[in-house]
């Protein structure tokens with residue numbers, strides 16, 4: 092939970108001066124103080140800025156443009172090619188957003204901002220987030236929170252100190268299908284019984300490195316000034332150790348976050364293998380497999396996670412939770428979502444009546460409907476004849492449907508949750524504290540690959 096409360100007093104002048112000094116830039120005092128004096132739920136329209144208008148920045152912009160009562164006042168990107176794109180897109184939708192190359196200028200010269208959305212490469216998240224929070228704004232920052240545990244921790248600490256909201260872009264936490272699965276199916280109905288195992292994966296085919304139009308290359312001096320070695324690393328930052336954590340943090344972060352969230356626990360250990368096996372122009376491990384142990388109140392949950400970037404075979408991306416009464420496969424792609432009931436589980440009629448689940452569908456991958464003569468006998472009372480065992484195997488699972496769909500762009504509910512929290516004080520779906528625990532869980536995988544042994548977590552590791 093964030094420490095932000097809607098009734099939090101505006102910053103005192105002393106706080107403001109400290110903030111300005113820490114920011115190291117000349118904030119324009121008058122507009123900022125004027126804004127601080129009028130916050131507290133008065134204005135319905137929220138003023139927003141975007142820092143980082145690349146692939147994901149655009150996805151977030153397009154989702155945010157569907158949300159009423161937002162006004163984009165500024166867009167910042169060090170690459171004119173992307174900055175101009177953002178500026179033009181916003182203009183098309185009636186927003187007169189001022190363009191900036193340097194986020195410090197944005198924060199010091201745009202008055203009346205409420206919130207900043209940050210979609211820059213991971214190694215800049217802490218710097219950008221901390222500066223925006225210290226300037227008095229709420230922040231929505233993309234995942235992975237940071238490429239270092241220290242960076243992620245500093246973001247939580249700053250948000251707490253400034254009494255500002257920090258939402259991190261693990262958008263599944265606002266997806267109504269995921270919320271239904273976690274809150275209704277697992278927590279309220281306990282449909283899976285005792286969960287023993289979780290697994291997840293994200294498999295992608297080989298892709299070419301990202302390029303750039305030669306006429307839009309940034310000059311070397313500019314790249315160096317912003318911390319990039321060259322245009323290749325600037326475009327392909329997620330593969331290099333100084334900017335990001337590689338595929339396990341880029342893709343795995345989403346699903347490992349769902350492990351922590353759905354299991355309601357942080358892991359106690361991780362062992363992992365992987366390597367920079369395939370790509371010759373990248374630093375990070377392209378294929379990684381990790382095994383976690385999650386100590387939950389009902390026992391250990393063993394969990395495997397794999398991210399492959401050299402093949403798309405094997406079922407795309409999903410998270411799978413298996414218990415002694417059922418199994419649940421979740422994915423942002425609804426066609427991969429499955430729910431199964433073990434034959435030994437209590438009937439689910441009451442959950443059908445409550446609209447938690449719907450009657451077995453015939454979706455892709457669902458087992459064939461169980462024939463009456465194949466019905467399982469819950470207790471066989473002794474060793475079975477092989478023919479009986481065959482019958483039980485076909486009868487063990489029935490496939491069910493989850494009657495909840497997301498009818499919006501996948502990032503829209505998470506942004507709506509963030510802006511709702513600013514306006515109404517509703518809880519954030521992914522506050523910095525939760526995202527910090529996920530960052531700790533994810534980043535340890537790379538350490539475990541390098542160490543070639545099991546690494547353990549202490550409960551205190553997950554607290555910022």
Ligand SMILES: NC(=O)c1ccc[n+]([C@@H]2O[C@H](COP(=O)([O-])OP(=O)(O)OC[C@H]3O[C@@H](n4cnc5c(N)ncnc54)[C@H](O)[C@@H]3O)[C@@H](O)[C@H]2O)c1
Nearest residue numbers: 143144145146147148168169170173210211213233234235
């Ligand atoms: N939640 C999701 O599903 C999801 C999906 C993709 C990416 N992401 C995250 O979004 C972030 C951005 O990823 P992307 O794929 O858009 O990368 P990208 O390279 O396409 O975009 C990054 C943008 O940031 C700009 N930039 C770099 N350094 C900057 C600086 N110092 N100041 C201002 N602008 C700067 C770049 O010019 C570029 O336009 C990453 O943290 C990534 O992990 C999240």
